[in-house]
Amino acid sequence: MTMIVFYESQEPVWFKQHCYAELTTDKTFFSNYDEWVEDFNNKDIEELKSLVKSWLPPIGNISGNEDNTILYIPFEMKDKLIKVLKYLGFNTKNGDIASVPTSKKLGLGPGETRTVFYDNMEIKEVSQLVQGCVNKKLEKVLDDVVADPINPIGGIFLFDLRNGFLICESTNNELSGNINLVAPSLCSLINFDEMLSKFGTTIERGKLNSVVIQLTNGMIRLYFVNLELPILLGFVSTKNKGIGQLIAFSDREYPKIIEELKLAM
16 A cells, blocks of 8 residues: 655754655655745646656556555645545545554664654654545445446546536446546636536526537536536546436436535545
């Protein structure tokens, strides 16, 4: 698994660069020097996504037993880092502080500079990095809809339009491609929502509720949902016919998905 240890220390790290990778142990320490922390926090998500992705192990190893990666991150960088991870399609769940190795377990000798720092830093939080939906109940609701052979729905996704990350998604074998790959481009749809909602309000027809988009080999129905955040709920049909079916089945599944999403938020 990939673990993130958020730490605080009154002492600066023992290195001058922004990070120090212990290649033999898969442990990477990130500097708590003010200039590095401020530089990270002042960058936007687009600037940081490639950098953060380079810190992570290969996608398939993120939750695997063979991966023992630990990232030690200054606690002041937590909020920005979590946003970048979500933008990349990752979530986090609570980790166990007791699982963080001591300097002795890492094979560091007594009195070494690194040993002193490890032993005296304060561990604020520990998180485990996971791919996809962290809420299993919500994930099952989506999986059940996609698995139903009667409806034309080949995929469903929930996307946070404000913060720009995929909350949860499910696809069947008919649907080619990976929704994770196109997720960042969905952010622009918040402008589409605002534009048509303004138009509908001006002509006294109300705000935008949903839209059906016909593609060459299928259709997408998008619902624009305003909970605590603007959420996009998408139903993807792998069939290019039967718009009425897509509308009927998505309308049927919509309430239970939104109810489970509310419980998960």
